Amino acid sequence: MGRLANKVAIVTGGASGIGGATVRRFVGEGARVLIADIDDVRGAALAEELGPDALFQHLDVSKEGDWTAAIDAAMRAFGRIDILVNDAGYYRATPLQDATVEEFQRHVEVNQLGVFLGMQAVVAPMRAAGGGAIVNISSTGGMRGGPSLFHYRATKWAVRGMTRSAAHDLASLNIRVNTVLPGPIETPMMKAGNSQDRIDAMKGRTLLQRLGQPSELAAAVLFLASDEASYITGIDLPVDGGTMA
Template identity: 50%
Template sequence: MMNRLNGKTAIVTGGARGMGESHVRRFIEEGAQVVLIDRLAEAGDALVKQLGSASRFVQADVTDPSEWARAVEFTESEFGAVDVLVNNAGILVNHHLADASLEDYERTVRVNQVGTFLGMQAVIPSMRRAGRGSIVNIGSTAGLVGFPSCFAYVATKWAVRGMTKAAALELAAHNIRVNAVHPGDVETEMTAKQRSNGEITTEGIALGRFGDAAEITNTVLFLASDESSYITGADLAVDGGFTVS
């Protein structure tokens, strides 16, 4: 076992599967205590049973401020002050601007953008009391360049970049760092359908392959740890070189 997060308490949203699960598992391997938040009760319960006493599960909706308050209160009661927040929860709806429904647009904004805002806001008091903190917002290459066929998703991921930079400036005085990680195409359940039907391909990826969740986790871990103590407000693309040109 490593100790890059030894003694730290982390909250990871969307932590029951996919990239979120990868983050949770690695954080615990590195010495952290982790509360994972997800709407998937069965998957969340099963994961913490595997991981043991260093993990807890809270079934919650990241778009609800009262549930955020409950999750942070629970985290502090179980493990102490929140040192790390990973805003990983997100949804992807495929649609074009011309035929996007208001319902799909607003639902995407609620989860990807409002959920990130509420998460950052909810942990600020705990991090301020502790005198430190690292917030890692999961963006996307869709927040670095334009993409067709997922209009709302693109809008929210560009918003995550802006919120990250504004929060980094506001919270620096409290020794709270805020950074964004922008994954490229990663082999997760969320993109399985798009990969299988050819909507997502390796074309344009310099390294010629899709990413693995663990490769994203490596960067999230770095930003969560004290190794990145002089980095805040940054955009880190983990995309196999997709956004190079």
């Protein structure tokens, strides 16, 4: 029996990167998973690869109607929802003086509003299932200030506060809510949003002197989503190679 046997999960941003690694790990541990993403091609390909325990659903996390459709799809296919991983994210490196309202709003829509809508959407099905686990993906950028990530850091700080507040609100329903804080992880989003010099600098700030791999994040998410973490709620778990040490 896997660590998530008989569990049903929704993973946003699940087509690739940290989300894709989490989907693979969850299915490998016995879960049935709804892969939710705006990348229809990669999402559908991953679901086909993983077989009947995975289903792809198009989801723009900033749209309430898309969340309703995703919940309905998961319930029709799998009959329950036990786990939500809010991994979908938006990232652009921009200093405050160059920030635009449009870029700021897009960060808020995906990184903050999307987390709110997702947590709210799963409360009823998790309550019906007797409880559940929500894992929100923030960032070590949500633990401190720094240059050129004004929009991104603001929303990742917000995710930490939302997580802790939701942990209070949902504890009586046996729904645990925790946050994983990635450091520099080698994902398509990181490579697209940063120069090689910037990536090398981030790597150099880690004690382990390397980028993390999506599979290493997935291992931490798996722990918090599993019953092994049944007495853990409202925490921040850095997975950062020692960046915050």
